[in-house]
Amino acid sequence: MCRSMKPLILLLVLSPLAWAQEDEFSFDVEEFEPKVFEFTGYIEGQPEYARANQDSALYQLQFFGRDPEKEIDRFTGSLELEGHLRKGIASINFQTHSEMVWDYLGDNDDHALYQGYMSLQPDPSFALDLGKKAMRWGKGYAWNPVAFVERAKDAGDPDLSREGYWIIAADWITIFDGPLQTQIALTPLILPVRSDTNQDFGEPGYNNLGGKVYLLYRDIDIDFMFLSNGSRNNRVGMDFSRNMAPNFEVHGELAYFSDAVHRTVTPECKPGKPRVEDEISYLIGTRYRTSNDITLIMEYYFNGLGNEKKDQEQFYRCVHQAWESGDQDLINRLPLGKDVDKGPFSKPNPMRRYMNFRVWWEKPRNLLYLTPGVQVLYNLDDRSYSVSPDISYIGFENLELRLRGTVPVGDSLTEWGEKPNKYKVELRARYYF
Amino acid sequence: MALRVLILYLILAAGPAWGLDGTAILAQVDRNLAPDSYEMYRKLINQEPDGSRKEFVLYTAKKGRESMIALFLAPPTDLGRTTLRLGDNMWLYIPEVGKPLRITSLQSVVGGIFNNSDLMRLEFSAEYDVQGIEEQGEEYLLDLKAKTGAVAYDQLKMRVDRKLLLPTVIEAYAASGLLLKTLRYKKVKDYGNGLVRPSVMETDSPLYEGYKAVMLFAKIQPRAFPDEVFSLNYMPRVQELR
Numbered sequence: 001m002c003r004s005m006k007p008l009i010l011l012l013v014l015s016p017l018a019w020a021q022e023d024e025f026s027f028d029v030e031e032f033e034p035k036v037f038e039f040t041g042y043i044e045g046q047p048e049y050a051r052a053n054q055d056s057a058l059y060q061l062q063f064f065g066r067d068p069e070k071e072i073d074r075f076t077g078s079l080e081l082e083g084h085l086r087k088g089i090a091s092i093n094f095q096t097h098s099e100m101v102w103d104y105l106g107d108n109d110d111h112a113l114y115q116g117y118m119s120l121q122p123d124p125s126f127a128l129d130l131g132k133k134a135m136r137w138g139k140g141y142a143w144n145p146v147a148f149v150e151r152a153k154d155a156g157d158p159d160l161s162r163e164g165y166w167i168i169a170a171d172w173i174t175i176f177d178g179p180l181q182t183q184i185a186l187t188p189l190i191l192p193v194r195s196d197t198n199q200d201f202g203e204p205g206y207n208n209l210g211g212k213v214y215l216l217y218r219d220i221d222i223d224f225m226f227l228s229n230g231s232r233n234n235r236v237g238m239d240f241s242r243n244m245a246p247n248f249e250v251h252g253e254l255a256y257f258s259d260a261v262h263r264t265v266t267p268e269c270k271p272g273k274p275r276v277e278d279e280i281s282y283l284i285g286t287r288y289r290t291s292n293d294i295t296l297i298m299e300y301y302f303n304g305l306g307n308e309k310k311d312q313e314q315f316y317r318c319v320h321q322a323w324e325s326g327d328q329d330l331i332n333r334l335p336l337g338k339d340v341d342k343g344p345f346s347k348p349n350p351m352r353r354y355m356n357f358r359v360w361w362e363k364p365r366n367l368l369y370l371t372p373g374v375q376v377l378y379n380l381d382d383r384s385y386s387v388s389p390d391i392s393y394i395g396f397e398n399l400e401l402r403l404r405g406t407v408p409v410g411d412s413l414t415e416w417g418e419k420p421n422k423y424k425v426e427l428r429a430r431y432y433f
Numbered sequence: 434m435a436l437r438v439l440i441l442y443l444i445l446a447a448g449p450a451w452g453l454d455g456t457a458i459l460a461q462v463d464r465n466l467a468p469d470s471y472e473m474y475r476k477l478i479n480q481e482p483d484g485s486r487k488e489f490v491l492y493t494a495k496k497g498r499e500s501m502i503a504l505f506l507a508p509p510t511d512l513g514r515t516t517l518r519l520g521d522n523m524w525l526y527i528p529e530v531g532k533p534l535r536i537t538s539l540q541s542v543v544g545g546i547f548n549n550s551d552l553m554r555l556e557f558s559a560e561y562d563v564q565g566i567e568e569q570g571e572e573y574l575l576d577l578k579a580k581t582g583a584v585a586y587d588q589l590k591m592r593v594d595r596k597l598l599l600p601t602v603i604e605a606y607a608a609s610g611l612l613l614k615t616l617r618y619k620k621v622k623d624y625g626n627g628l629v630r631p632s633v634m635e636t637d638s639p640l641y642e643g644y645k646a647v648m649l650f651a652k653i654q655p656r657a658f659p660d661e662v663f664s665l666n667y668m669p670r671v672q673e674l675r
Contacts, residue, residue: 025476025478025633025647025649026649027474027476027490027649027651029474029651029652032474032490032492032506032507034672034675040509040512040513042509082528084672086672086673091673119670121670121673123661124658124659124661124662124667124670124673124674125659125661127670134531135531136530136531136532137532138532158530159527159529159530160529161528161529161531171666173661173664173666173667174661175660175661175664177660183664183665185664185665185666187666214665214666216519216522216664216665219520219521219522221535221665241535242535243521243522243535243537243583245582246521246537246538246539246582246583247537247539249535249537251535287535289537289539289540291539293540362540362541362544363541363544366640366641368479368481368544368545368546368641368644369487369544394510394544395481395485395487397487397508398508398509398510399510400510432508432509432510432512433509
């Protein structure tokens with residue numbers, strides 16, 4: 001072969017490879033042009049297995065008058081849909097949540113409009129929202145004592161979406177030039193409570209006035225918030241968050257509640273005289289990230305609205321007494337609330353002093369998309385706790401996987417000692433579209 | 434724009450006689466990469482050793498040397514996530530969580546080799562001081578040192594094309610001297626409005642053998658934004674900017 005032909009042949013052989021290399025990555029940006037209507041969501045399957053703790057108060061509440069179960073299998077299927085319709089300065093936004101549960105109770109389904117509101121935004125500095133909207137106040141990860149206008153979050157799974165309330169809210173942002181880099185945002189709102197609107201918020205017949213002021217001042221996030229007396233008692237609060245170093249953040253919340261009502265249970269297992277006192281709640285926490293991508297969160301929470309240890313123990317004693325005697329009337333007398341999971345003594349974390357410790361390791365040993373972690377919730381009043389190791393994987397397209405176990409640890413008459421399970425294992429597969 | 438580059442090039446070409454001003458070169462590199470205030474679209478591709486990929490698309494708005502906000506448009510798992518940067522402060526808004534949380538430049542909201550610093554870089558000259566400059570053939574080699582500890586990479590070694598005054602290769606080092614990643618700028622493209630710059634940035638890291646991360650740039654155009662856009666309360670509404 002002629003020597004001079006070699007480069008030409010080499011070029012001809014390599015040029016398709018070179019072309020392929022050139023076009024290896026492409027980006028059709030027109031595909032991402034804004035659309036008038038956007039529709040997204042996810043579908044989720046969550047099988048779980050739990051070993052029942054038949055000696056516990058919460059098991060006995062759940063299985064009172066039912067056939068006992070040593071093992072509890074449950075499958076929960078969820079569908080969450082989200083849509084946004086935008087035209088000019090107006091947008092209509094919705095988020096629905098549907099859930100089907102298969103377990104020892106049979107099949108149950110629940111459908112809720114989590115959010116559905118119209119937003120008017122004539123200017124980037126001003127917006128008006130009208131409808132059902134989820135407000136999120138506070139800087140804490142597991143708990144938010146200043147979350148005055150939202151449904152309680154699950155400290156063990158705080159990132160789950162939650163249903164909002166019907167509100168009218170405005171948002172006004174202003175920036176002050178200068179070395180102090182001050183931003184101020186005002187968020188006043190009205191939350192009406194009627195017999196058919198926001199009825200689970202509190203006493204009906206009030207248009208509750210609340211609001212939040214946010215400031216970014218000298219690299220510190222600061223919020224002040226209030227909710228006026230009405231369906232709930234008067235409350236004011238503040239929170240802050242600041243990065244003390246690039247990998248070290250501190251945050252805190254403080255709330256003051258006037259005339260907070262504490263429910264009690266008498267030694268005869270009857271509702272006692274409620275104790276009414278002004279209370280404070282606060283939370284202080286840190287978030288630290290190591291150089292090898294391990295993140296640690298530690299929080300201390302004082303819940304002024306929580307139950308005293310003696311009151312909580314009395315409640316547990318009464319449940320055990322009812323279970324042993326089979327006395328349905330005794331159960332009926334206890335302050336359980338309409339939903340046992342939200343009752344003053346049976347809801348999660350009903351007491352006063354808690355610690356949250358959460359650690360997770362992103363990309364352990366350079367394995368991208370894998371994140372093992374563990375969370376410990378500790379009740380400092382009764383020294384019971386739960387340990388929840390988990391591992392999540394986000395390497396598949398549009399799919400998130402999480403495997404989690406939970407082991408509650410505690411003596412009798414303690415919060416986690418009275419949980420319905422000895423341990424629980426759950427797998428969550430969530431596909432986004 | 435081309436004239437300005439030419440004049441600066443002619444001035445800098447006489448480097449040995451006049452002495453090289455690394456700070457001026459770095460400032461011009463910033464200006465050549467993007468206008469002072471602009472919007473753009475980016476695609477991020479994380480490629481694994483087996484060839485499988487994960488892709489993200491972001492809409493980004495930037496103003497001045499302090500402010501940047503980025504909205505995830507894809508994939509569906511990340512849709513609506515928004516990151517905001519104001520100086521050294523950085524927040525992440527996740528629609529499900531419903532409120533912004535503080536994050537750091539060291540984290541990675543996309544889970545791959547790119548960290549938040551790569552996604553939310555404002556301007557090199559805002560974050561780094563020029564410690565040294567050398568002429569090496571057709572390139573300058575800039576030795577950059579982070580101005581504060583809040584910057585993800587303590588040192589950068591930036592190779593700059595002498596004609597175009599655009600980066601070609603950047604090596605990012607930790608304070609310990611460990612090479613963390615190498616960024617390669619490729620495929621210079623005319624984006625209009627006098628902006629001619631690389632359209633592709635490829636990244637690899639000795640810490641993640643066989644993995645590669647690529648950033649593709651599109652629709653970079655000057656745009657003025659009000660300051661209120663770069664605020665925590667605006668994060669859930671960034672979509673309205675597009």
